[in-house]
Amino acid sequence: MSLLLALGVGVLAGTGIYLLLRARSFDVILGLTLLSYAVNLFIFLMGRVTVGAPPILRKDVPATLAHYADPLPQALVLTAIVISFGMTALLLAIALAARAETGSDHVDGPEGESRENGV
Amino acid sequence: MVSDPIFFEHAIVAPVVLPLLVGAALVPIEGRWPQFASALSVAAVLALLALSVALAAHADSGAVEAYLLGNWRAPFGIALALDRLSALMLVLTALVALGAVLYARGGEESRGAHFHALLQFQLMGLNGAFLTADLFNLFVFFEVLLIASYGLLLHGGGPRRLKAAIHYVAFNLTGSALFLIAVSLLYGLTGTLNMADLAERVTRAPAEDAVLLKTAALLLLVVFSVKAALLPLYFWLPDTYSAAAAPVAALFAIMTKVGVYAIARVYTLVFGEAGGVAAQVAQPWLPWLALGTLALAAQGVLAATRLRVLVAYLVVASAGTLLLALGLGTAGTAAAGLFYLINSTLVAAALFLLIDRIGAARGAAGDALAAAPIDGARGRLGTAYFVLAIAVAGLPPLAGFLGKALLLKAAAASAWPALVWVVVLVSSFALIVALARAGSVVFWQAGETAAHDAPRAPVAQRAALPVLTLLVVAVAAFAGPLADYTQAAARQLYERRTYIEAVLGKRPAAPLWNPREGSVK
Numbered sequence: 316m317s318l319l320l321a322l323g324v325g326v327l328a329g330t331g332i333y334l335l336l337r338a339r340s341f342d343v344i345l346g347l348t349l350l351s352y353a354v355n356l357f358i359f360l361m362g363r364v365t366v367g368a369p370p371i372l373r374k375d376v377p378a379t380l381a382h383y384a385d386p387l388p389q390a391l392v393l394t395a396i397v398i399s400f401g402m403t404a405l406l407l408a409i410a411l412a413a414r415a416e417t418g419s420d421h422v423d424g425p426e427g428e429s430r431e432n433g434v
Numbered sequence: 435m436v437s438d439p440i441f442f443e444h445a446i447v448a449p450v451v452l453p454l455l456v457g458a459a460l461v462p463i464e465g466r467w468p469q470f471a472s473a474l475s476v477a478a479v480l481a482l483l484a485l486s487v488a489l490a491a492h493a494d495s496g497a498v499e500a501y502l503l504g505n506w507r508a509p510f511g512i513a514l515a516l517d518r519l520s521a522l523m524l525v526l527t528a529l530v531a532l533g534a535v536l537y538a539r540g541g542e543e544s545r546g547a548h549f550h551a552l553l554q555f556q557l558m559g560l561n562g563a564f565l566t567a568d569l570f571n572l573f574v575f576f577e578v579l580l581i582a583s584y585g586l587l588l589h590g591g592g593p594r595r596l597k598a599a600i601h602y603v604a605f606n607l608t609g610s611a612l613f614l615i616a617v618s619l620l621y622g623l624t625g626t627l628n629m630a631d632l633a634e635r636v637t638r639a640p641a642e643d644a645v646l647l648k649t650a651a652l653l654l655l656v657v658f659s660v661k662a663a664l665l666p667l668y669f670w671l672p673d674t675y676s677a678a679a680a681p682v683a684a685l686f687a688i689m690t691k692v693g694v695y696a697i698a699r700v701y702t703l704v705f706g707e708a709g710g711v712a713a714q715v716a717q718p719w720l721p722w723l724a725l726g727t728l729a730l731a732a733q734g735v736l737a738a739t740r741l742r743v744l745v746a747y748l749v750v751a752s753a754g755t756l757l758l759a760l761g762l763g764t765a766g767t768a769a770a771g772l773f774y775l776i777n778s779t780l781v782a783a784a785l786f787l788l789i790d791r792i793g794a795a796r797g798a799a800g801d802a803l804a805a806a807p808i809d810g811a812r813g814r815l816g817t818a819y820f821v822l823a824i825a826v827a828g829l830p831p832l833a834g835f836l837g838k839a840l841l842l843k844a845a846a847a848s849a850w851p852a853l854v855w856v857v858v859l860v861s862s863f864a865l866i867v868a869l870a871r872a873g874s875v876v877f878w879q880a881g882e883t884a885a886h887d888a889p890r891a892p893v894a895q896r897a898a899l900p901v902l903t904l905l906v907v908a909v910a911a912f913a914g915p916l917a918d919y920t921q922a923a924a925r926q927l928y929e930r931r932t933y934i935e936a937v938l939g940k941r942p943a944a945p946l947w948n949p950r951e952g953s954v955k
Binding site: 335340343347350351353354357358360361362363387388391394395398399401402403405406409410412413416417422423424 | 570574577581584588591592593596597599600601603604607608610611614615617618619621622627
């Protein structure tokens with residue numbers, strides 16, 4: 316299962332970085348979203364993969380990580396999700412405003428577009 | 435008031451809570467009563483300044499104070515810590531904010547919504563980043579200050595700012611992703627995020643973790659370099675800073691220093707000499723990248739065709755000098771760097787305000803570096819430019835010179851003093867040439883005094899520039915005590931034992947009210 320999850324992180328991060336390097340704002344936003352998914356999964360995995368172990372203390376079960384899932388990465392990932400969600404919404408708003416103002420969805424605005432077309 | 439233990443117990447968290455409360459209160463009232471809102475914002479910044487000075491006076495005793503948020507013992511809860519370096523950064527933030535908030539009064543604040551609320555939230559993020567002793571909490575405060583800075587950068591709108599904002603936001607979001615990877619990697623390896631606890635555990639880390647620990651440490655260096663504008667990662671800065679409104683750009687002068695501060699903190703406390711398998715992990719990179727930054731920034735200053743871009747490259751140059759001082763890795767160079775930091779932050783903020791005034795005085799020509807008529811304010815603006823240019827280029831008698839002289843003296847003991855001397859002196863010379871040329875174009879080739887006089891700005895707005903300029907002069911006048919303070923701060927930074935013991939040894943406070951005692955069984 317670790318291999319599968321690690322591959323998942325790799326594919327998400329790779330796709331995200333590819334899209335991030337493209338010149339259209341929509342692609343960049345999608346890329347950032349995928350990258351943040353990869354990061355969230357990565358944070359979660361840093362608490363080690365455990366199956367059938369809740370992160371809540373129970374009576375009669377010794378309080379060591381062998382019997383529980385680590386709750387801290389779960390809390391961290393929640394914070395990271397909230398922040399990346401908010402940031403993506405903000406970036407979308409900025410990209411829409413830029414599209415309306417400059418009439419182009421190129422990340423460098425219309426001048427970048429003409430440069431790209433060799434004009 | 436400060437000697438009162440109850441007050442002081444909670445005073446450490448006040449620089450975070452005060453801007454948060456004021457910012458939240460400003461959100462509903464700023465649209466309805468703009469006059470009152472801006473007065474409240476100025477009052478809050480003044481209160482923050484008084485508080486920061488009181489904290490700095492306390493930190494100067496040499497004690498490191500810790501504060502446990504939520505009253506959980508470190509490393510289980512989030513801890514804040516106040517030492518000389520944190521206190522110095524708090525005071526600088528408040529001073530720069532004072533300049534920005536005064537300058538915005540009656541001018542920039544009315545060109546868009548929620549200027550003062552965003553400014554207060556930015557102050558909250560900055561102060562939190564300077565105070566926190568927890569790596570994940572540092573990430574959160576970075577995000578707080580970044581999201582406020584996105585709003586401030588866009589303040590006033592326009593295609594130039596939108597374009598700069600897309601680059602700036604996308605770049606910083608990628609940086610945040612790397613930050614999270616590094617932080618969670620460190621957690622996976624050591625099981626802690628508290629910087630003091632991390633410092634102890636990294637020292638004892640097993641050799642098989644060396645590669646991963648170094649990876650995490652260097653990823654953090656990349657993230658902090660994005661903020662601090664180090665060589666391959668500074669390209670966002672000239673665009674962003676030159677697109678932002680003047681008071682916003684002035685406030686941003688402290689933002690690059692957050693990255694510098696984080697590098698100073700993490701690479702002495704956690705990955706310093708006692709960093710075990712990851713000891714001195716940044717040392718092979720920092721000095722070279724800093725020298726490169728300095729060399730390229732000097733060329734940027736020479737090549738700039740607009741005053742705003744010129745000042746933005748001056749910010750990059752000062753970041754390069756600072757990181758060079760930290761990268762040389764001794765308490766002596768770090769002390770020189772911290773002294774230089776005080777001067778360079780204040781002078782950069784003042785310059786951003788000054789070129790906005792110059793732009794207003796030149797009418798249509800704005801801040802372009804070409805001969806254009808300038809109105810009656812020429813004498814006053816010219817004097818301010820002369821003073822600030824001397825301070826930023828590092829000429830005597832102002833503090834820029836003292837900072838660079840201290841750095842060159844301390845660098846004499848480093849591995850390659852000749853290279854450091856050559857790059858610092860040649861780049862300073864390039865700065866002097868560029869500033870002298872810009873000054874003569876703007877003030878001497880202006881020809882006849884233009885008939886148009888810019889409308890007189892409100893009192894507060896006109897006061898901002900003299901206040902910051904006088905502060906720059908004051909840094910030189912009080913250079914002795916300030917240099918003593920920065921030397922003590924640098925020694926404290928490299929000592930690291932005091933910091934670790936203060937954070938990990940802090941006992942939770944006794945509860946003021948115990949629900950169990952009050953209840954009837």
